[in-house]
Amino acid sequence: MARVVSLILLCVCFSAFAESTRLSLSDYFTETWNTRSGLPHNSINSVAQTKDGYIWIATWEGLARFNGREFKLFTRTEIPGLPDSGLRSLIAMDNGDLYIVGARGGIAVRSQGQWRSLPSSSTMINHALISEQGEIWLALEGQGIVYRASEKATEHTLVDKLSAYRLIKDKQNVIWAATSDGLYKIEGKKVSKVGQEAGLPDASAFTLLLTQSGTLIVGTEKGAWQKQHDKFVSVDATLNHESISSLLEDTQGDIWFGTINKGVFRLRQSGLENLDADDGLPNNRILSLLQDREKSIWVGTNAGLFRLREAPFTNWSQSRGLASDYVRTVLSHSDGSLWVGSSNGLNRIINGEITTLNQAYERDPLSVLSLTEDKNGDVWLGTYTGGLMKVVNNKIYPVKNRTNGLLNNEVRAVLFDSSHNLWIGTASGLTKLTDDGQIHSYTTEEGLAGNFIMALSEDNQGQLWVGTGVGVSIFDPALNTFSNIEFPEKFSTEYAFGFYLDGEKMWLATDRGLIRYDLKTDVMHLFGREQGLPVDKLFQVIEQGDSLWLTSNRGVIQLNKTQLTEFLDNPTGAESVVVSMQLYDEGDGMLSAQANGGSNPAAVTHSDGQLWVATAKGVAIVKPERLKEASKRRLSTVIESFEVDGKPVALPAKSDVLSLPAGISRVSFNYAGLSFIMPQRLNYQTHLSGYNEEWVDRGRLAITEYTNLPPGEYTFKVRAGYPNSEWQNNEQTLRFRIAPYFWQKTSFKLVLILGLFLIAYAIYKYRLYHYKRIEIELTEKVEQQMHDLKNQADAFAHLANHDQLTQLPNRRAFDSWLFENFSQFQHNKQSLSVAIMDIDHFKLINDNFSHLIGDQVICEIARLLRINFPDEGYAARWGGEEFTLLFPHKGADEAARLCEIIRLEIADYNFSELAKELSVTVSFGVADNANVTDYDRLLSHADTALYHAKNNGRNKVVIYNKEILIL
Known part of the structure; x- marks a missing residue:
């Protein structure tokens, strides 16, 4: 420290x-x-930041450029003309140029991504001053100060025989020089010592x-x-x-x-x-x-x-005065102080001052597990081996332990409820200490889910929530009973490490993620690893600002509460909701990402808005406003390299278009967001105009590759952004053009098209005479073929819709008519009846007289139907020995009378000409559309009526759903 x-x-x-x-x-x-990190040398002679955002480091073994993730080295190989790689100073100019000076008098400048070397001086240059007019002042080792009117002008010595280390110009255009002989002042080339x-x-x-x-x-x-x-x-x-x-x-x-x-x-x-x-x-x-x-x-x-x-994050640790680095609990006191309980004692921090509280009686060092404050502002603490204690007059006194009422000396949670009862959660059960000193103990025998107590909280109904190693119990003080929460089996939750009451919701930090419990409906929702949480074992839940903060063994997680609530409120549409989250660890200032849990409170929000988190290496403190400020800082984006088919290509100036040869199969871009605070967490988007017209999310990937781009002109754009923040206007562009092969050029295509046209025209003229000769013959053949095709099409159409045996419309034609017309009849409230006719005992005809006679019977009945069926009706062969009859604009009664005429005609017909002693009868099932909503139901009704006719003697006409009428 x-x-x-x-x-x-x-x-x-x-x-x-x-x-x-x-x-x-x-x-x-x-x-x-250092050199193990990629630097060329450990002596860092100069550090500068150029306008584009890069950090540059001058060493004795060359120049390094840092983008936040890695160093790129520049030596005499990369900077031709530089006499030596040893560098002393860097001078970053307002226009973005970077001057480097160093050993053997070397001077070089990087402008618009390109290096150029200037004439060297006589000895090592310690520093340089470049004016707006292009004048150069050099501070030399052992040879004083020299002046050049321009980059390539002759040097003039102003001060000799001393070492000059630094030059600066003030607002009055006076140049000051720091030298081995003290301070010098230069006014209009006139030198004086101060x-x-x-x-x-x-x-x-x-x-x-x-x-x-x-x-x-x-x-x-x-x-x-x-x-x-x-x-x-x-x-x-x-x-x-x-x-x-x-x-x-x-x-x-x-x-x-x-x-x-x-x-x-x-x-x-x-x-x-x-x-x-x-x-x-x-x-x-x-x-x-x-x-x-x-x-x-x-x-x-x-x-x-x-x-x-x-x-x-900042930290309080043992090196700053904590009793121990291993902190288990923190308490934000009403007087503005912070109390820190660790494995080796108790500390109080207020206004940057830290004090250690000692025990009133000499005993072993105190390991503090839990803290709470009573209504009088007194601090109570639960310990690992000493039971319950209290701070009185800045001394720690024992209150309760296993010898005088506690179930166990290991106290991981203490809580004063709204009735001022003190609840003490131990490793062997729960103890209540009332305001008048009475003690009541509770274990699994009284209904607790488990005896190992790690967390306590009170909800807005006055119920006590108890977190254990095997689930959560809720104590109802009115009934003096416990009820246990049954987590859904898919949650696979056992440990409850912490609670946070949020109005009518209780948030639970568990070993399988964050659970939200609705106190009104008892509905639970889980947000865990499957939902995108990076860690599923959580210890504490804190709300601060627009976020929920979760502590874990891998750091502190920040979740956007509004997005999380929307995600949990609408599980079916959760895929469309993005919950912004960020995991903070050692890279963000925590001395240890291991935030401790299993004791309470393990993290708190202080009155100044800061979050205090107990960790394995002190207390980590974060102020959320500082995170928001960091994401608003200016962020530069740079395209670092461009490769074509795996080979690097020099980057052009911004306004130039890079020309690439034909046959390019792969181009790749390496880029970086120049943030040195959170370089590993930057997000990127790219856009390639001429290929796609939308920005493409690349996440944290700092390279983009395109393959098999067709010839044409493209503009590549990339931009970087901080996590959970709006994209800044920091895009960088690179324009390039891929040349076509000669056969891909427009001119070649035009010539090719013209040549093909001429060849086609010649062939056309050559064949025209031949075509005229056969025109008549061809026309006749076409006409004959067209006639044949028409006949064939008519035959196919007839076959598709007619029964081949009877030449009556087939089932397809019948179904089509009924499908097309049923809705119209229903809409116009017009009557429509259907009859299904079946030849009685047709199987006996086939068996006794042969299938040939059966076919002849079917044909004869079809003929009789055509003769006796009304013109406005529609008859079709349904299949086998069944026929269907449609009666538009007729109800079931009228249709049944017509069917009766047909039935009598068939029954009286002499079939003996087909076969001796052959007689044929038919049965009808009739139904109308009076009480149906679709044509399938109409056919079903008719079929049911036919079934009734056949089961009741056959040779009948039966109307569906009415008193059977045999006409």
């Missing part, structure tokens, strides 16, 4: 839009990179800073000095014995000092702070400082690159 020189931690407000508080150095999240007469010490000057207000600060071998009018005064007397190697002013106006051997100092209104190797710096020798656009501080040391950033 950083040693804070001044312990005054006052909130400082620099403007109406500035943050009301600043993190102490101990609360910054730190990261380190020494002790101006208040500066007799010492080397290493670095310079011009503040936002225009104040010049000089970092020397004997402290830092700022210019006030014509004199220099010490910035802070504490630094007067320190060698200041680098300077930085951050966006809040605080001054950072890099030193030769004491690490980093920061000066703000509340005092001076120090961060050194004991606090995590790779080394105490500081070579460079930078604040990037996301307000992170980059520190270049001679043992690696170090960064401090305001991560979403």
Whole structure:
């Protein structure tokens, strides 16, 4: 932890839009990179950020470019003309250019993605100053300061025989130089030394800073000095014995000092702070400082690159005064303090001050499992081995244990209910301590789901919810009984670690995800791993802002509550609802992603809006507003490389179109969102104009590939966005054109089409005479074929709709007529009757006289039907020995009379000409549309009537659903 020189931690407000508080150095999240991480060398001589958002690092073994995920190296191989890979300084220009200077006098500039080398100087260049007019001032090692009127102009020496380290120009166009001989001033090429007469010490000057207000600060071998009018005064007397190697002013106006051997100092209104190797710096020798656009501080040391950033999470740990790093419970007290129970004691934190509470009686160290506050503001604690205790006058006193009423000394949950009863959840059951001191104990024998109690809560009906290792019990104080929640078998839930009451809903943190329980309807919904939750074992549920926060062994999960509620309220349409969520862990500032559970409360919301979470390495604290601020910061997107068939291609300028040869089978784009706070969580969208017209979600994939693109012109676009936030206007584009093969060109296609047309025309003319000769013959053949086809079509049509044996319409034709006309008759309320006729004992005719005679009988009956059937009717062979008859505009009675005429005609007909002693009768079933809604029912009624006729003697006409009438 950083040693804070001044312990005054006052909130400082620099403007109406500035943050009301600043993190102490101990609360910054730190990261380190070195050669094992991909840097070419561990001495970080200079760090700069260019306009496009890249971080650039100068080392003795070359230049590194950082995009948040990986380093890309540039050495003499990638920068032709550079005399040596050793670099001393980086100068980022407002127009996006980057100048690099270093060993052997090397100078190069990167402009619009391309490198060019400038003429080298005589020796190593420590720093360079480039004016708006293109003038170049160089600070040389051992050879002073030189000047060039332009990039390639002749050098003029202004100061010789000393080492110049840093150059800066103030608002009056005065150039100041930090040198081994102190501070020099250059006005219009006139050089003068500024020494002790101006208040500066007799010492080397290493670095310079011009503040936002225009104040010049000089970092020397004997402290830092700022210019006030014509004199220099010490910035802070504490630094007067320190060698200041680098300077930085951050966006809040605080001054950072890099030193030769004491690490980093920061000066703000509340005092001076120090961060050194004991606090995590790779080394105490500081070579460079930078604040990037996301307000992170980059520190270049001679043992690696170090960064401090305001991560979403800060921490209190043992190194800051906690009794132990292993924290089990936290309590937000009504007086504004935070209480932290850990494996080795109890702490109270208020206004940044931490105190440790001791036991009133000497005994073994206290392992605290649970905390609660009573109506008087007193704090009660449950312990691992000491039972129930209470804080009185800042001392911890025992209250109850196994010897005087508790079922077990392991107390994982304590709760005061609305009647001021204290409920004590132990490893062996539940105990109630009333306001008058009475004790009541409850176990599985009294109805508890299990004896191992981990969580307690009271709902708005005054019922006590008890979380155990085998389910949840609800205690009704009016009935003095327990009821147990039966989780659906598909939930597979056993452990209930925590509760959160949300109006008429109770949220349960379980070992299978988050469960919402409706207190009115007893309906439960589960949101677990199958629904997209990254972790299904949850310990605590907290609501803050528009989110639910869940703690787990893998970090803290933030869920959008509105989306989650919509998801659970409409399970059938859940696939269309996206629930925004984010998992936070060590990369977001937590010292440990293991948030502890099994004791309560394991996480709380404090009065200032911060969330405090018990973890295996202290307490992790997050302020949700800080997360929202991070997602609103400017985010740059860059296209880093473009490959064609696996080979890299130099990126063109933004306005240029890259021409690619014909036959390209694959193009791929590598891109990055230049965020150094959450680079692994950025989301990307791409769009390829000319191929698709919509943005395509790529998730966190930083590469896109297209195959077999046809020839044409395309514009590739990519943009990056923070998780759970709107897309920024940061898209980058790359235009390219794929050339066609000669046979794919429009001109070739036109020539080919013209040639084909001419050939076709020649063939046409050649064949025209032949066609004329055979025209008459062909016409006759066509006419004959058309006639034959018509006859054949007519025959097919007739066969399709007529019975081949009787030439009556077949069942298909009958069904079609009935289907097409039934609805019209019903709509017009017109009568329509159907009769089904069956030849009686037709099987005996086939058996006694042969099937041939049977066929002749069928044909004869069909003939009699055609003779005797009314013109407006419709008769068809239904199949086998059955016929169907339609009687439009006739009711069942009238249709039955007509059927009776046909029946008598058939019964009286002489069939002996077909076979001796052959006689034939038929039966009819008649029905009308009076009480039916579809034609299938009409046919069914007629069939039923026919069935009745055949079962009652045959040779009858029977009307459906009326008194049987035999006419």
